[in-house]
Amino acid sequence: MIESDRPWDLIAETALSVASLTDYIRFLIEQDEELQRVWVTGEVSSANHHRSGLFFTLQDPDSSAAIKCVVWNSQVTKLAQIPIRGEQLIILGSIRIYRERGEYQLSVWQALPAGVGLQALRHQELRKRLEAEGLFDSQRKRSLPPHPQTIAVVTSPTAAAWGDIQKTLKQRYPGLHILFSPATVQGEQAPESIVNAIRRVEVDGRAEVLLLARGGGAVEELACFNDERVVRAVACCSIPVITGIGHQRDESLVDLVADAALHTPTAAAERVVPALAELYNQHQQRVVALQQSVRFSLETAQKQLQEKRNRLRRLRLDRQVQQEIQELAWKRQQLVRATTTQLQQATQHVEMLRQKLATLDPKAVLQRGYAVVRQQNGAISRRLDATRIARSAAELAVGDELLVQLGQGEVKVRVREVKD
Structure with a gap:
């Protein structure tokens, strides 16, 4: 056991x-x-x-x-x-x-x-990284030209979006020059194809704005518009970029970095150029607004003028003018009186001086019976400035010739006798 x-x-x-x-x-x-x-x-x-x-x-x-x-x-x-x-x-x-x-x-x-969630995570991480670089900032966005003459379109040549864009542009803005840069917008080759199409537009240099478009599709079909290469190509494009990608729910990264983003190619084409009919209506509105402004300004000026007229009436300007006229007349009378007084005084003074001059006039003395005796000797007597007035008998000698000036006329005499 x-x-x-x-x-x-x-x-x-x-x-x-x-x-x-x-x-x-x-x-x-x-x-x-x-x-x-x-x-x-x-x-x-x-x-x-x-x-x-x-x-x-x-x-x-x-x-x-x-x-x-x-x-x-x-x-x-x-x-x-x-x-x-x-x-x-x-x-x-x-x-x-x-x-x-x-x-x-x-x-x-x-x-x-x-699966899809992993793609979403990668998309989220890329979005955060690009946002941190400032590629989505509103300050980077440029304004679209109001009246472009040449635009570039990047899309698939076989897509319905290309036909919709051409039709919309021709209807809204006839005569617009369209540069088409074809690209693949779906599949693995799409990102590189889109980047090359954008580069061709920049090298050409004629376009004023670039329209990047694609019709609607599943999320997987639109993956190329979330590719980092495409996003950076749009961000670095030398001309404004507008996107028209056919999705209604979520924005792609290309939409966030573009200067303007619409949800359909047709909407993007409508945004990039104005409609001639709208331009005409705007012109008419400006004409009406200008007329109203001129009419308002005229009415305002007329009201102001009438107010000034009423104000002048209230101020009795005619009475003020009459008072000024009376004051001027009184000042004129004062001026005439002062001038007359000064004239009389000046006249009297002149008369007094005339009388003094008349009293001192030698001719007046001669008229009273006096005479002026000038002595003349030989050659010297022939010169007027050589004659001199005889003031003393002692200056004379028998035989001297004298010129006697009377009140009326002159006489020549000869000295016969000198008495002292």
Whole structure:
């Protein structure tokens, strides 16, 4: 009996406890470098929030395989995508053993959207980066020319958008010169094709504005307008760019960087050029506004003139003028009186001086019976300035000739006798 029980004793001695086995498995798994940092993709089948963290199950959509995952509270805010039931995710984490239940689970560090969600995440990251560079700032946007004579169109030559643009431009602005730069606007080759088309327009140098257009389509078909190469080509374009991309929900990155963005090619064509009918209506409106302005100015001037007239009537300007005339007449009389007085005084003074002159006049003395005797001697007597007035008998000698000036006429005499 004892010999038969020995194999069981040996088994009992060599058997591992549950804790030992669990610790051994834990050691093997958690020390595996491949499992310390592993990416796993799957669909969230359940999710529960707990006070210690977020617990969810990631299931393989093609089979029933599943793995339990946990995101501790300290890591939840760092996730790019919060796990929600039904979403496809790419999970980064490490395998950990839950010792109490003998289960393994994935301790999650990061969760990224998979499929379409991953594209959305990349789109969001690119948008943030371009926005940080200032490519979407409103200060960068240029105004479109009001009356362009030459515009460039970048779109597919086989797309309906190209026909809609031509029709709209011809109807609204006949005579416009359109430069067509064809490009592929869908597929993997589209970004490079669009960039080359924009570059051709810039090298040509004639266009005043560039219209980048595409008709409606699915999100995947419009992916080229979110390509960084296309966005930077539009941002660096030397002429204003207007986009007309057929989507109604979300703006593409090209729309954000363009100088103007419309939701359809037709709307973009209507925006880039004015309609002649609208220009004519605007002209008529300006004419009417100008007429009204002139009429208003005339009426205002007439009112002001009438107010001044009324004000002049109230001021009795005619009475003021009459008073001024009377004052001027009184001042005139004063001036005449003063002038007359001064004239009389001057006349009297002149008369007094005349009388004095008359009294001192030698001719007047001669008229009273006096005579002037001038002495003449030989040759000297022939010169008027050589004669001199005889003032003393002592100056004369017998035989001298004298010129006697009387009140009327002159006589010549000869001295016969000198008496002293």
